Amino acid sequence: DQQVKQNSPSLSVQEGRISILNCDYTNSMFDYFLWYKKYPAEGPTFLISISSIKDKNEDGRFTVFLNKSAKHLSLHIVPSQPGDSAVYFCAANAGGTSYGKLTFGQGTILTVHP
Amino acid sequence: NAGVMQNPRHLVRRRGQEARLRCSPMKGHSHVYWYRQLPEEGLKFMVYLQKENIIDESGMPKERFSAEFPKEGPSILRIQQVVRGDSAAYFCASSPLIAGATYEQYFGPGTRLTVT
Numbered sequence: 001d002q003q004v005k006q007n008s009p010s011l012s013v014q015e016g017r018i019s020i021l022n023c024d025y026t027n028s029m030f031d032y033f034l035w036y037k038k039y040p041a042e043g044p045t046f047l048i049s050i051s052s053i054k055d056k057n058e059d060g061r062f063t064v065f066l067n068k069s070a071k072h073l074s075l076h077i078v079p080s081q082p083g084d085s086a087v088y089f090c091a092a093n094a095g096g097t098s099y100g101k102l103t104f105g106q107g108t109i110l111t112v113h114p
Numbered sequence: 115n116a117g118v119m120q121n122p123r124h125l126v127r128r129r130g131q132e133a134r135l136r137c138s139p140m141k142g143h144s145h146v147y148w149y150r151q152l153p154e155e156g157l158k159f160m161v162y163l164q165k166e167n168i169i170d171e172s173g174m175p176k177e178r179f180s181a182e183f184p185k186e187g188p189s190i191l192r193i194q195q196v197v198r199g200d201s202a203a204y205f206c207a208s209s210p211l212i213a214g215a216t217y218e219q220y221f222g223p224g225t226r227l228t229v230t
Contacts, residue, residue, distance in 0.1 A: 004156075032217045043118070043205050043221035044157070089156055093217040100147055100162030100170050102219060107156055 003027045004092050006105035013112050019077040021108050023090035026071065030092040034102065035064060035075045038087045047088075048075070080112045116141065118208050118222035119188075126228045133193040133200070135225045139208030146189045147207040147219055148181060157205060163189060196229045203227075 005024045013019045021035075031052040036044035050057040050064045050073070057064050063076045077084055087109050091102040119138040127133050139146050145164055149157040162170040163183035174181065178196075183189040193200055203226050207219035 006156075034218065036221075041223075041226075043120075043207075043223045046218050046220060049218060091157075095217075098170070099217070100145065101159045101172070102147075102149075102157075102217070103159065104149075104156035106154075 002106075003030075004090060004103050004105040006088075006090060006108045008108050009106070010109040010111070013080045013110065015082055015112055015114050016079045019075075019080045019084065019110055019112065021075040021077075021088050021090075021110065023073045023075075023105055024071060025073075025092055027092070027094060027103070028071070029094040029096075029098075030103075031095050032093040033064070033066060033073050034091045034093075035062075036089045036091060036104075037084075038089060038107070044089060077110075080110075082112050082114050085110055085112050118143075118206055118220055120204075120206050120222035120225050122225060123223060124226050124228070126230060127196045128230055129197055130195050133196050133227055135191040135193075135204050135206075135227070137189040137191070137206030137208075137222060139189070139206075140210075140220055143208035143210050143220070145209045146183050147209075148189075148191050149205045149207065149221075151203045151205065151224075153202075160191075193227075196227075198229050201227055201229045 034049040035047040038044045048062045066073045087107045089107045091104045148160040151157045159173040161181045178194045203224045205224045207221045
């Protein structure tokens with residue numbers, strides 16, 4: 001039962017352009033969403049998060065958009081840089097008794113070409 | 115300020131042996147989480163602990179797996195009688211005492227377990 005889905009296994013973008021990574025979820029109890037970046041042989045690094053009471057959160061080059069009615073979120077990276085090349089995971093939390101549990105998507109491999 | 119530390123980084127065990135994975139949370143963090151990543155998959159939640167308490171173990175396999183976070187020392191994930199299917203990357207994460215409704219968890223570099 002895949003409650004968080006990242007349907008694009010990979011994305012290739014030119015340096016300087018926008019990268020858009022997508023994530024869909026099925027559990028309506030999710031109320032907090034996070035994006036992590038992961039390099040090979042390292043642990044995930046927290047990037048940005050958004051609460052379900054918001055529809056947008058911005059931090060520098062990274063913006064996360066949340067569409068609750070569509071159960072969809074996206075991460076925009078502008079401008080993309082070669083150092084952004086990594087695997088990106090979206091994750092969700094349902095709060096309450098599931099407070100400590102993050103549910104992750106399968107990940108999207110982003111490659112930014114110079 | 116040191117991040118989450120995990121050791122060993124790589125662990126090789128033969129089938130039937132025991133594996134012990136250690137995690138020291140970030141300074142000031144009292145919540146610890148363990149996740150497992152199988153090849154080509156996302157991270158799967160295993161267990162959430164606070165000092166001397168298991169809060170949520172809904173992702174732990176029913177047999178052979180156990181976790182603890184003692185009053186002193188690191189959190190330990192223990193896998194008894196390992197099988198080849200246990201080969202994976204095991205990540206530990208930590209977070210501070212709850213302060214507002216935020217859920218960010220900070221991950222260690224992982225332990226890569228290989229069962230031969």
